[in-house]
Amino acid sequence: xxxxxxxxxxxxxxxxxxxxxxxxxxxxxxxxxxxxxxxxxxxxxxxxxxxxxxxxxxxxxxxxxxxxxxxxxxxxxxxxxxxxxxxxxxxxxxxxxxxxxxxxxxxxxxxxxxxxxxxxxxxxxxxxxxxxxxxxxxxxxxxxxxxxxxxxxxxxxxxxxxxxxxxxxxxxxxxxxxxxxxxxxxxxxxxxxxxxxxxxxxxxxxxxxxxxxxxxxxxxxxxxxxxxxxxxxxxxxxxxxxxxxxxxxxxxxxxxxxxxxxxxxxxxxxxxxxxxxxxxxxxxxxxxxxxxxxxxxxxxxxxxxxxxxxxxxxxxxxxxxxxxxxxxxxxxxxxxxxxxxxxxxxxxxxxxxxxxxxxxxxxxxxxxxxxxxxxxxxxxxxxxxxxxxxxxxxxxxxxxxxxxxxxxxxxxxxxxxxxxxxxxxxxxxxxxxxxxxxxxxxxxxxxxxxxxxxxxxxxxxxxxxxxxxxxxxxxxxxxxxxxxxxxxxxxxxxxxxxxxxxxxxxxxxxxxxxxxxxxxxxxxxxxxxxxxxxxxxxxxxxxxxxxxxxxxxxxxxxxxxxxxxxxxxxxxxxxxxxxxxxxxxxxxxxxxxxxxxxxxxxxxxxxxx
Ligand code: GTP
Numbered sequence: 001x002x003x004x005x006x007x008x009x010x011x012x013x014x015x016x017x018x019x020x021x022x023x024x025x026x027x028x029x030x031x032x033x034x035x036x037x038x039x040x041x042x043x044x045x046x047x048x049x050x051x052x053x054x055x056x057x058x059x060x061x062x063x064x065x066x067x068x069x070x071x072x073x074x075x076x077x078x079x080x081x082x083x084x085x086x087x088x089x090x091x092x093x094x095x096x097x098x099x100x101x102x103x104x105x106x107x108x109x110x111x112x113x114x115x116x117x118x119x120x121x122x123x124x125x126x127x128x129x130x131x132x133x134x135x136x137x138x139x140x141x142x143x144x145x146x147x148x149x150x151x152x153x154x155x156x157x158x159x160x161x162x163x164x165x166x167x168x169x170x171x172x173x174x175x176x177x178x179x180x181x182x183x184x185x186x187x188x189x190x191x192x193x194x195x196x197x198x199x200x201x202x203x204x205x206x207x208x209x210x211x212x213x214x215x216x217x218x219x220x221x222x223x224x225x226x227x228x229x230x231x232x233x234x235x236x237x238x239x240x241x242x243x244x245x246x247x248x249x250x251x252x253x254x255x256x257x258x259x260x261x262x263x264x265x266x267x268x269x270x271x272x273x274x275x276x277x278x279x280x281x282x283x284x285x286x287x288x289x290x291x292x293x294x295x296x297x298x299x300x301x302x303x304x305x306x307x308x309x310x311x312x313x314x315x316x317x318x319x320x321x322x323x324x325x326x327x328x329x330x331x332x333x334x335x336x337x338x339x340x341x342x343x344x345x346x347x348x349x350x351x352x353x354x355x356x357x358x359x360x361x362x363x364x365x366x367x368x369x370x371x372x373x374x375x376x377x378x379x380x381x382x383x384x385x386x387x388x389x390x391x392x393x394x395x396x397x398x399x400x401x402x403x404x405x406x407x408x409x410x411x412x413x414x415x416x417x418x419x420x421x422x423x424x425x426x427x428x429x430x431x432x433x434x435x436x437x438x439x440x441x442x443x444x445x446x447x448x449x450x451x452x453x454x455x456x457x458x459x460x461x462x463x464x465x466x467x468x469x470x471x472x473x474x475x476x477x478x479x480x481x482x483x484x485x486x487x488x489x490x491x492x493x494x495x496x497x498x499x500x501x502x503x504x505x506x507x508x509x510x511x512x513x514x515x516x517x518x519x520x521x522x523x524x525x526x527x528x529x530x531x532x533x534x535x536x537x538x539x540x541x542x543x544x545x546x547x548x549x550x551x552x553x554x555x556x557x558x559x560x561x562x563x564x565x566x567x568x569x570x571x572x573x574x575x576x577x578x579x580x581x582x583x584x585x586x587x588x589x590x591x592x593x594x595x596x597x598x599x600x601x602x603x604x605x606x607x608x609x
Contacts, residue, residue: 013105014113021167078259087350098215101129101184108142118483138166187257195219197278204326210266226281236264270328297329299347302398304372306343319365400510413489423480438463522552532601535559
């Protein structure tokens, strides 16, 4: 295609606002897809995505399109699909950078959500032409006038400029495509310059190795070309070069502005990371500058994953190895816990990412797990100086067990996030209360319209990784939405709360919390454990402590009767059955010191942190 007939665009939308439905409609208008094969949501491939209705991985589709009444050649529209969730905002930003325009798609009944606005800001940063579109105007609950005002207030412009469509019936979809042709600029780039292409997605295929989605910025790519990836220094030869239209179709070259997929015997996705630059191996491209914006994925949330059955440890290792082939953004390393045995400490981009990985381990590998309460990575400055530099030693601690004794610590800093919350104005009070209760500092409050308020807070990341989102939803009856981005580190008065059973610490229950929250946290933890741990042969004290200072205590009273007591005088076989049953039960117990803890107690106690 000539460069001036290419349009690269993406759709920025909140989950469920109709992105996939609109993409399907656009595909239909190009008549590329056999209607018999047309299934809902052509672009989403992963099962989990389909079931949960969330788009996790970005992909691309090539849509040849001829505006009605246009006498010239057809245009090539490349739709680049972006992941919708906050945990993947880096990937979103790379996908946006592969485009010149974005369709801002907003549900006419729901209005803008925090996530959409966050992604809109990313699109504006990437200098994209924004085409505002309101979807679902067929719904009886649609409030088109009000929502159009809201959209116009946020992006500037007039409410009348907002296109009104129904992706469901197809109404207005052609107008969206025409607007893309008219308003989104054609790509710019130098066909003669050394080749540079931006990787905006990559994923692993068991048969072909890693498939790399890219957009050519300068030069061209052909099958057989020897390529080099600048961040990882991978070198290899392009085996397949293809476009998705929407099925994968081989192609013999891709030039400036074009979008495609290649394979080059790349063993795992960590070798072809999102944001990296593809160039050619060899002299001509030796000094080529990488495309701007590349970043190593940075895990933010950590959790220990332990197989419930310790025999599953090698299986869990295999599962993590396999998942890692596919996901360069989570990390794992072996760790041991006195209470839980052998497991792995894993790092994730955020909570949803954690949930997805755990769900995949369950679904694809069927390994029952205990996961420890999610924690963040602290920066701990020690009193001790580094003998070489004379500077204080700084440790990164993501497992509460690894926190040094209080008397060795000079300071602890924790990661913070900038949170954006959109809420109906009637809930502003409770939302502010929630944020302030979680050690938040307000940065801004803006009324987008009379009914909708945007609040910005600085919060410790640790405050939002447990039940913050659930709380927010519940106090606003589901009407508020949330987005966040990392905003550095701040010093904080943090302590480790340990839990002791029969005077022995149980490492898996230790947590790092703010000193002001330590007492309620410890109290809740011992009360919960008292409920969860069955009576033993003796009284078991359950204590929460900071260092050697006990801050909360409960006692699990000794069991009074032996199970056999009630069979007194009964027949022998019943007794035997009972004993067998007891033995069965024992297998599911973990011995921690002298106390037997059922597996479920770990699972339940750690569930809400
Ligand atoms: P994710 O893939 O989860 O990000 O969601 P999405 O934004 O792709 O939304 P999707 O296309 O899956 O649509 C969500 C729901 O809204 C589906 O049940 C669609 O059938 C429905 N929907 C989409 N567009 C319209 C529309 O114009 N009118 C009506 N009434 N429903 C629509």
